[in-house]
Amino acid sequence: MTSARKAYRASIIHSIGDPAEVGVEASYEYFEDGLLVVTDGRVESVGDAGVLLANLPAGTEVTEYPDALLMPGFVDTHIHYPQTGMIASYGEQLLDWLNNYTFPAENAFSDPAHAAEVAEVFLTELLRNGTTTALVFGTVHKGSVDAFFSAAEQRNLRMIAGKVLMDRNAPEYLTDTAESGYRDSRELIERWHGKGRLHYAVTPRFAPTSTDEQLAAAGQLLQEYEGLYMHTHLSENRDEVEWVKSLFPQCSGYLDVYDHYNLLSERSVFAHGIHLCDDECKRLSETGSAIAFCPTSNLFLGSGLFNLPKMEQHKVRVGLGTDVGAGTSFSILQTLNEAYKVMQLQGAKLSPFKSLYLATLGGARALRLEDRIGSFASGNEADFVVLDYNATPLMQYRMAQAKTLDERLFVLMMLGDDRTVRETFAAGESVHRRD
Ligand code: GUN
Ligand code: ZN
Numbered sequence: 001m002t003s004a005r006k007a008y009r010a011s012i013i014h015s016i017g018d019p020a021e022v023g024v025e026a027s028y029e030y031f032e033d034g035l036l037v038v039t040d041g042r043v044e045s046v047g048d049a050g051v052l053l054a055n056l057p058a059g060t061e062v063t064e065y066p067d068a069l070l071m072p073g074f075v076d077t078h079i080h081y082p083q084t085g086m087i088a089s090y091g092e093q094l095l096d097w098l099n100n101y102t103f104p105a106e107n108a109f110s111d112p113a114h115a116a117e118v119a120e121v122f123l124t125e126l127l128r129n130g131t132t133t134a135l136v137f138g139t140v141h142k143g144s145v146d147a148f149f150s151a152a153e154q155r156n157l158r159m160i161a162g163k164v165l166m167d168r169n170a171p172e173y174l175t176d177t178a179e180s181g182y183r184d185s186r187e188l189i190e191r192w193h194g195k196g197r198l199h200y201a202v203t204p205r206f207a208p209t210s211t212d213e214q215l216a217a218a219g220q221l222l223q224e225y226e227g228l229y230m231h232t233h234l235s236e237n238r239d240e241v242e243w244v245k246s247l248f249p250q251c252s253g254y255l256d257v258y259d260h261y262n263l264l265s266e267r268s269v270f271a272h273g274i275h276l277c278d279d280e281c282k283r284l285s286e287t288g289s290a291i292a293f294c295p296t297s298n299l300f301l302g303s304g305l306f307n308l309p310k311m312e313q314h315k316v317r318v319g320l321g322t323d324v325g326a327g328t329s330f331s332i333l334q335t336l337n338e339a340y341k342v343m344q345l346q347g348a349k350l351s352p353f354k355s356l357y358l359a360t361l362g363g364a365r366a367l368r369l370e371d372r373i374g375s376f377a378s379g380n381e382a383d384f385v386v387l388d389y390n391a392t393p394l395m396q397y398r399m400a401q402a403k404t405l406d407e408r409l410f411v412l413m414m415l416g417d418d419r420t421v422r423e424t425f426a427a428g429e430s431v432h433r434r435d
Contacts, residue, residue, distance in 0.1 A: 006428065007056060008036045009049050010065035010386060013405075014072050014376045015361040019354045020312045027353050029376075030405060035062075036070060038382040041428035046376040065386050068422060069412065071356070072374055073132025073383035074332035075363025078231075078271040078292035078321025080137040081122040081148055081161075082106050082115075087325040094237040094301050097326065103171050105325075106164075109139040110173075115147035123151050127432040129330045130385035130421040133363070133373055135231055135269055135292070135321075136161040137203060140174050142184040149192045156196065156427050158373060158381065160229050162203035163188055167214045170205075178213035182221065189225055197381075197427070201229035201269075206236075207244045207257045215261040222265065229267045229367075232258065234291075235280075236272035237303045255280040264289045267368055271321055272297075273311075274304040281314035290366035292321035293358070295338035296328045305342050308350070319366030320358045332359045333416035340413070352409035382428040387412055391420040 012034030019027040035049040037056065045052060053062070082105065089101040109115045126134060138144035138161055145163045152159040165181040166174060176184065185202060193200035202221045204210045210218070222228055235241055235254045248257045255276065258264060266288035273284070273291040284291065293306050311318050320335050321327070329335060336355045343350040364374025372381050389408065390396040395415045402408045412420060424432040 004428075005037065005039045005044065005057065005060050007052070007060055007062045008038070008065065008070060008384075008386075009062055010034060010068045010070040012036055012046060012070045012376070013356065013409075014046070015353070015357040016375055018357055018362060019351060024351065024353050027357060034070070036376060036382075036384065038428045041382055043376045043378055043380045043382050045378060065422065067389045069387045069389065069408070070384060071387065072360040072376060073385050073424065073426070074130050074359050075319060075367065075374060076126070076131045076134040076322050076332060077269055077290070077319030077363050077366050078294055079134050079324050079327070081119060082109050082137070082139045082144060083325030084118055084122045084125065088328060089325070092301075094240055094303060094326075095243075097301060102325070103174050106139040107171070107173050109141045109144040112143040112147060115141070115144045116151070119147045119151040122148075123155060123157070124432075125330045127155075127424045127426075128418045128421060128434075129332065130387070130424050131330065131332060132383035132385075132424065132426050133158045133367070133369065134160070135201060135229065135367060137231070138163050140164045140166050140176050142188055145188050145192070149195075149198050152198060153196050155431055156429065157431075158197040158369070158383065158426075160199040160201050160231075160367065162201035162229070162231060165202070165204040165214055165218060166209040167211050169209045178211060178217050181214055182217040185221055189221070189228065193225065193228065199227065199229060200225075201231040203231045204263075206233035206240070207254065208240065208247055215257070215263065219262040222262065227267070229269065230263050230265060231269050232263070232271070234258070234270035234273050235275040236298075237301065238275060241275050253277065253280060255283055259283060269319070269366060271323060272303065272306070274298060274306050278314070281310060281316055284316045285314045288317070290317035290319060292323070292366070293318050293339065294321040294323035294327055294335075295342045296335055297321070297323035297326035298342070299338060300328050301326050305346055307346065308339075308343060309348050317362075317366045318358065319363035329417070331417045333413055333420060336413040352406045352413060355413050356409060382425060384425050385421055386423040387416065387420050388422040388434075391416065391422075395420070
C-alpha cells in the first residue's frame with residue numbers, strides 16, 4: 001500500500017498537559033508557522049514549517065491556511081443527539097424540562113427513519129462546530145443507537161454512544177425493563193463496540209429513572225465486556241439530588257447509588273456534578289471517573305455553578321460537554337465562553353490554555369482516548385480543525401488589536417462559534433468545509 005502523505009501549513013497549537021498539573025508554559029506546543037504532516041490518516045509529525053518542509057518528500061501536497069489556527073478536533077464529553085430538535089425550549093428547570101419537552105421529543109425515536117434523519121443533522125452540526133469526538137446519549141430505543149452508529153461509521157468518526165436505560169419514573173412509552181434494557185444493550189454492544197472507530201457506553205439516564213435491578217444489570221454489562229464506557233447524569237439540580245436521596249435511602253448520597261452498583265470506573269463519565277461534597281469528589285478521583293462540565297446547560301436550566309477548582313484539587317478528570325438540548329450550543333468555543341463566566345461568578349479564572357486543554361486533550365483524557373486523539377502526538381489519529389482568525393468582521397477587527405497568543409486564543413473562545421470553523425478533518429479526511 002502506498003502511503004498517502006499530506007501536509008497542512010498554518011499556525012498550529014496543541015495541548016500536551018493540564019496547566020493545573022504542569023504549569024501553563026509546559027502545557028502546550030505552538031508553531032507560529034507550523035506544519036502538520038499526516039500519513040494514512042495519522043499524525044506523522046508536527047513542528048516548524050521551515051524545518052519539516054525541508055524533509056518532506058518531493059511532491060507531497062501541502063495545503064496552506066493563512067490567518068488561521070490549526071488545532072486538534074474538539075471533544076464533547078456529554079451530548080444528547082435525540083434532543084437536537086428541541087434545543088432552546090423555554091422556561092423550566094431540569095425535572096419539568098424533562099417531562100414537558102424532552103420525553104415527548106425522545107418518543108419520536110421509536111421510528112428508525114426519524115432517528116436516521118436526526119443522526120445526520122446532528123453529526124453535520126458537530127462537524128460544523130469542529131467537534132470530532134463525542135460521548136452521546138441515544139434514546140431508550142435500540143434503533144436510535146443503530147441509526148447513530150451507522151451515520152458515524154459512514155463518516156469514519158471516533159464516537160461513543162449508548163441506548164438509554166430507563167425502567168421507571170418516565171412515561172410508559174419511553175421505558176424498558178431491567179431485562180429488555182440489558183438484552184438490547186448486549187445486542188448493540190455485539191454489533192457496534194470496537195467496530196471501526198466506535199465504542200459503546202452503558203447509559204442509565206440517571207438514578208431516578210432506573211430500578212435497583214436495572215442499575216445492577218448495567219454493572220453486570222460493564223463486567224461482561226472489555227472497554228465499555230458508563231455514561232449518566234449526576235448531581236445536576238437540587239430537587240433531583242433530594243429525589244435521589246428519597247429513592248435510595250440506604251445510600252449515603254447520589255454518587256453512592258452508582259458506586260453501590262459498581263458503575264464507577266476509569267471509563268465512567270458523569271454529566272454535571274455540580275452539587276458534590278468533598279467525599280464524592282474523592283471517590284470520583286480514586287476510581288478514575290470523569291465529570292463532563294456543561295456550562296451552557298447548567299446556566300440554561302438554572303442548575304448551578306460547576307466548581308472546576310475543587311475538581312482540580314481532588315484530581316478529578318474533567319471534560320467539556322455541550323449537553324444539547326439543555327445546552328444551548330453545539331459549539332465548544334461557545335461552551336468555553338460560558339465556562340469562563342461560570343468561573344468568574346465564583347471568583348475563579350479559566351485561562352485560554354486551560355480552555356484549550358479542556359476542549360481537546362482534557363476531553364480525550366476524560367474519555368481515556370488520549371493515545372488516539374486530543375493532541376498531535378505522533379501516531380495519533382488526524383482529527384483536527386482549522387479556525388479562522390477573520391471569521392467575522394468583529395473578530396477580524398479584534399484580532400488586529402491582539403498582540404499575544406493567549407490574547408488571540410481568548411478572543412477565539414469568547415467570539416468564536418461555528419462561523420470560526422473553516423475546515424474540520426477526521427482521520428485525515430476533510431469532513432466539513434465552510435464555504
Ligand atoms: N438528567 C436526566 N436526563 C437528562 C437530560 O436529558 N438532560 C439533562 N441535562 N439532565 C438530565
Ligand atoms: Zn445530559
